[in-house]
Amino acid sequence: MLTARCGFVLPFFLSAFCMVLPLNPALAQDVGVVVRTVQSEQIADPLEALGTLKPNEFVTVTANVAETIEAILFESGQRVAQGAVLARLESAEEQAVLQEARYTVDEAESQLERIRAVAKRGDASQSLLDEKQREFYVARARLAAIESRLANRVIRAPFSGRVGLRNVSAGAYVAPGDVITTLVDDSLMKLDFNVPSLFLASLRPGVAIRARARALGDRYFDGVVESIDNQVDPVSRSVTVRALLDNAAGHLQAGLLMEVVLQSNPRTALVVPESALVQQRDEHYLFVVREQGAGLAVEKTQVNIGVRLNGRVEVLAGVAAGDRIVVDGTLKLQDGVAIFTLDRSPAMGD
Numbered sequence: 595m596l597t598a599r600c601g602f603v604l605p606f607f608l609s610a611f612c613m614v615l616p617l618n619p620a621l622a623q624d625v626g627v628v629v630r631t632v633q634s635e636q637i638a639d640p641l642e643a644l645g646t647l648k649p650n651e652f653v654t655v656t657a658n659v660a661e662t663i664e665a666i667l668f669e670s671g672q673r674v675a676q677g678a679v680l681a682r683l684e685s686a687e688e689q690a691v692l693q694e695a696r697y698t699v700d701e702a703e704s705q706l707e708r709i710r711a712v713a714k715r716g717d718a719s720q721s722l723l724d725e726k727q728r729e730f731y732v733a734r735a736r737l738a739a740i741e742s743r744l745a746n747r748v749i750r751a752p753f754s755g756r757v758g759l760r761n762v763s764a765g766a767y768v769a770p771g772d773v774i775t776t777l778v779d780d781s782l783m784k785l786d787f788n789v790p791s792l793f794l795a796s797l798r799p800g801v802a803i804r805a806r807a808r809a810l811g812d813r814y815f816d817g818v819v820e821s822i823d824n825q826v827d828p829v830s831r832s833v834t835v836r837a838l839l840d841n842a843a844g845h846l847q848a849g850l851l852m853e854v855v856l857q858s859n860p861r862t863a864l865v866v867p868e869s870a871l872v873q874q875r876d877e878h879y880l881f882v883v884r885e886q887g888a889g890l891a892v893e894k895t896q897v898n899i900g901v902r903l904n905g906r907v908e909v910l911a912g913v914a915a916g917d918r919i920v921v922d923g924t925l926k927l928q929d930g931v932a933i934f935t936l937d938r939s940p941a942m943g944d
Contacts, residue, residue, distance in 0.1 A: 624932045627892075627923030629883055634915050635865050637908060638857035639796070639901055645787030645805065645837075647850045651753050651779035655680060657768040658746040666764050668757050668775070676754045681762075681774055683747040692744055695737040702730040755779040783839045783846045785817065787854050788832040796858040797822055803837045805852040815839050815846065819856070863900065864909040870921040871899070871907055880909075881927050883918040892920060894929035 661683035668680050706726045712718040751757075758776035762768060785805060789797065801819040806812070817839035826833050835856070839846060872879040878899050881892040897912030913919065920927060927933070 624889070624934045625923060625926045626936045627881075627920045627927070627933050628937075629918050629935045630867065630870070630921045632864055632866055632909070632913050632915055632917045632919055634862050636860060637863050637865060637901070637903060638802070638860040640903075641789065641793060641856040641858050643787040643789055643835075643854045643856065645785045645852045645854045647807075647839075647846055647848055647852060648784040648786060649755075649778035649780045649848045650782040650784060650838075651755065651777075652848070653752055653777050655749060655751075655757075655774045655777055656770070657683065657749065657772050657774065658770055659683065659743075660769045661685075661747060661767070663762060663764050663766050663768060666760060666762070668760065670759045670775075671756065673756050674751045674754065674777070676751055678751045679748055680751055680757070681749040683749070683768070685744055685747040688740065688744045688747065692737075692740045695733070695740045699730070699733045699737050702726070702733040706730045749774065751777055753777070753779050755781075778848060780841050780844065780846070780848070783841045783848070784820070785837045785839055785852055785854065786834055787837075787852075787856075788827075788830065789835050789856065791826045791831050791833055793858055794822075794826070794833055797833075797835060797856075801860065802857045803854055804857075805837075805839065805854045807846075807850045807852050809850060810845060813845065815852075864913065864915060865903070865906045866909055866913075866919060867921045868902065868905050868907050870919050870924065871897075872924050880913060881920040881924055882913060883920065883933070886932065889932055890934065891930055891932045892927050894927075 664682045664684045666681050668674060668678075674680065706729075709718050709723050709726045713720070713723045755777050758778070760775055761773050768774070785803075797819065799819050799821060803817050803819065804814050805817065806814045817837045819835055820838045821836050823834040823836075837854070837856075866880065870880055872881070872894075878897050880895050880897050882895045883890055884893050885891075895912055898910040900908030900910050902908075920933070923933075923936075
């Protein structure tokens with residue numbers, strides 16, 4: 595009879611003890627957790643958009659006069675320096691006219707100097723001196739006009755860059771406006787994208803962006819906002835933003851569709867690991883480490899959060915820089931539980 599009673603009473607008290615113990619932090623064993631210090635850092639609000647790449651400079655290279663092409667001096671896709679000769683048009687007739695004009699200028703200048711010398715002695719009238727001076731100026735102006743026409747028969751690169759496809763061959767007859775090739779300065783690329791006008795206040799030149807093109811895999815390119823358009827589209831209620839991307843390596847090409855992440859509203863904020871955050875319904879908490887006698891305990895503290903940033907969370911209120919919080923082991927904690935710190939994450943089931 596006595597054995598039967600003990601077998602009934604002992605399990606009852608053991609079960610009651612096990613139910614009460616976890617609800618009393620003062621009776622619980624210290625829990626091992628990983629602790630980190632709350633720090634402030636520079637963050638920004640990510641804003642996603644789609645944009646199209648454009649070269650820093652672009653020009654269609656055309657002929658200025660109607661003439662036969664004498665020589666093509668570039669290959670498709672070649673890089674050229676500013677002022678490099680891309681093509682020459684036939685200019686034999688202009689060269690002959692140029693030589694004649696130079697002789698005319700030299701002769702007019704010689705006659706002008708002789709008349710000036712005679713006029714100093716009083717043996718030549720002022721009207722004759724004026725006439726010779728006019729002839730010299732006319733000859734010099736005619737020479738400049740011929741040199742300009744001759745320069746139009748040499749087609750040069752207006753800036754350094756990479757030429758496109760060659761559309762003509764030597765011996766072909768071209769007229770003004772006929773396309774010989776294109777030239778782009780792709781050392782720096784312009785990325786134009788639209789942003790809702792709601793974010794206009796947080797946009798300004800110098801804001802950082804990151805972009806990628808699916809055609810180029812997982813490679814990302816960093817840049818900065820250069821300028822913002824001066825008007826909002828009345829239909830889409832968006833504004834065009836232009837960013838600059840360095841392309842010294844030559845990976846980017848005009849026309850690529852880019853996925854853009856713009857870092858708007860840059861600021862200094864308190865940031866904690868997302869693993870430290872405990873959510874209960876619509877409320878968020880952190881376990882803040884406090885001294886308790888000779889040991890440590892946690893205080894469950896409600897916080898207001900901002901943006902989430904790849905495993906981190908902005909904290910708007912509730913903790914301060916320098917506070918120590920639990921970042922691993924929160925599942926074992928409740929308000930007031932005593933803890934000890936670990937140098938590594940606690941193992942599953944500890």
